[in-house]
Amino acid sequence: MSIIEKAQDLGRALAESKELNTMREAEKMMMENDEARGSIAQFDEKQRAYQMIQAQGEQLTEGQVKELEELEFKMLNNPYVYNFFKAQQEFQGILESINNIIGEAIGVKQQGCGCEDQSCGCDGSCG
Numbered sequence: 001m002s003i004i005e006k007a008q009d010l011g012r013a014l015a016e017s018k019e020l021n022t023m024r025e026a027e028k029m030m031m032e033n034d035e036a037r038g039s040i041a042q043f044d045e046k047q048r049a050y051q052m053i054q055a056q057g058e059q060l061t062e063g064q065v066k067e068l069e070e071l072e073f074k075m076l077n078n079p080y081v082y083n084f085f086k087a088q089q090e091f092q093g094i095l096e097s098i099n100n101i102i103g104e105a106i107g108v109k110q111q112g113c114g115c116e117d118q119s120c121g122c123d124g125s126c127g
Helices: 003-015 018-032 034-055 062-076 079-106
Strands: none
Touching: 003 079, 018 034, 018 079, 034 062, 034 079, 062 079
């Protein structure tokens, strides 16, 4: 079996995985819920507007930061949004595990911001 065929097998296994199916179902339920869609749209709209302000070199006011945090809190407290993000994180964990296994198998040192205190600069070194 070639490397490509093995990759295709892995892709098929991921497509049939419980984690991907759970994430897709959670996304479907979230998108069918008017309140969930509305809170996501509100947050996205405000986030884009504030990113444009920051892109022009301006700082956000405390009120703007607080408003964005409140919209994010509202969005994440919707059970449909929460369930989707939780399922998405679980599936992302599977993908990260696969990447780590492949990296170890070919002798590539994993890099990133894995420091618990956020003191590293994404170069694989902590301290």
